[in-house]
Amino acid sequence: MSETGKQQDGETRKQRGGGSEKTGHGRAMVWAASLHPIRGFGSLSLGVPPVRPAPVSLPRFPISRCLAAALPPVPSTVFLRALQIGPVRLSTNLLLAPIAGYCDLAFRMVCREWGGVGLACTDLLSPQGLLRGTATSLDLAKTNASDRPVGMQLYGGDPEVMAQGARWAVEHGAAVVDINMGCPVDKVTKKDGGSKLLTDLPRAAAIVERVTRELEKCALDGAEWSRRLDGTAPPPTGGPVPLTCKIRLCWHTADYESGRACSPDLARALADAGVRAVTVHGRTTQDKFAGSVRLGGIARVVEAAGGRIPVIGNGDVRAPKDAERMLRATGCDGVMIGRGALAAPWLFRQTWDHLNGRPAIEPTEAEKLATIRRFFDLMRTQRDDRYAMYQINRRISWFARSMQRPLVNGKLESVRPFKEAVRTARTANEVYSALDRFAAGELRGGVEAGA
């Protein structure tokens, strides 16, 4: 079984504490079947630093260099427009994507602490689960004062249930409510949710109209808005939480290839029905996650929106220059980053610097290790040790991807012993010990397979 396969193996999950996470992580598991490392990540070139002497002990958070500095103001370049979603003005036009089972509160906090994140969203939430108060749904919807502004993403096909879910989201801290219209997983599409809505425009519009009406009924006052935003822009004096939708290009790839993708019409219909921004993952439902993002498809949605609502492009952004390329090639207003952030939670910061004409500084190895430690600490605090061990076990491959040092022969040094040490750790102290040993120059050696 492949390394990724092993992590996703049900038995391993159960042993690590994932067994009880039936609904949310059951769903995450289905998604996770498509969670493959982005090709080329092994040789990620964000200006990979020259080999540095490893520090003996790790600095504790906060990560000094990056966290101390406030984000500088936005210069007016062609592709850097301030992103405004209804009344919500974001500090950057970079968004963290929902990735079921991965973009939880702890991960969102780690990305935000690096800087550059304009908006982060919960993973997809079942409105029924929220309304019934099931432990998994409540856990997935967890947020806090450092997680601002936060979007909450709902999935489903029933306008009334979605409206009640949206009300719940507003009552529990959402600054944006998002409807998932892109999930290709059977469990979601069979209930008329996710990507299925791409094939049923009237239903998609009916959901948006109903949810918009509900959001208007639970509008926030100015004081509540200022609590929900990050203080980088004046908060609205009052008004409803804006609704957004996350779509794909269309269901069938043949439709896209013959110029009949539904997404331009859908974007127009959604704007008519009250949506305040659309995110487009530049793939069809049939593509799932295969092939490359289709920037031309995103550009057509931007054209169809005609500046009425912002369009956020998404897909395959794993380095700052990918975001720049997407912005330039499609004219989109913002960029959403998913898997790229799993390997590099600092990618938003780097991308924002890059877009602002500043060098995108690669974190030091000590800072990367501090980021892993921070995530692990947050997981332990927000959940418990058992769950934190399960999460670090399944994520260490992503984190470690950015930690392979280049060798003189142009290949990458293996970090497999480090990943193994984290994965086989039995206690939290053993995880910390693996991090410390790696910092001290141990747990590495050999050449990375496939490098």
Ligand SMILES: Cc1cc2nc3c(=O)[nH]c(=O)nc-3n(C[C@H](O)[C@H](O)[C@H](O)COP(=O)(O)O)c2cc1C
């Ligand atoms: C394992 C996995 C889980 C995902 N979960 C969600 C989700 O809950 N909601 C959603 O809208 N998209 C979800 N997505 C799609 C991502 O948000 C994003 O659209 C996609 O990964 C492409 O962007 P990227 O190349 O930056 O990762 C998921 C993707 C993966 C791989």
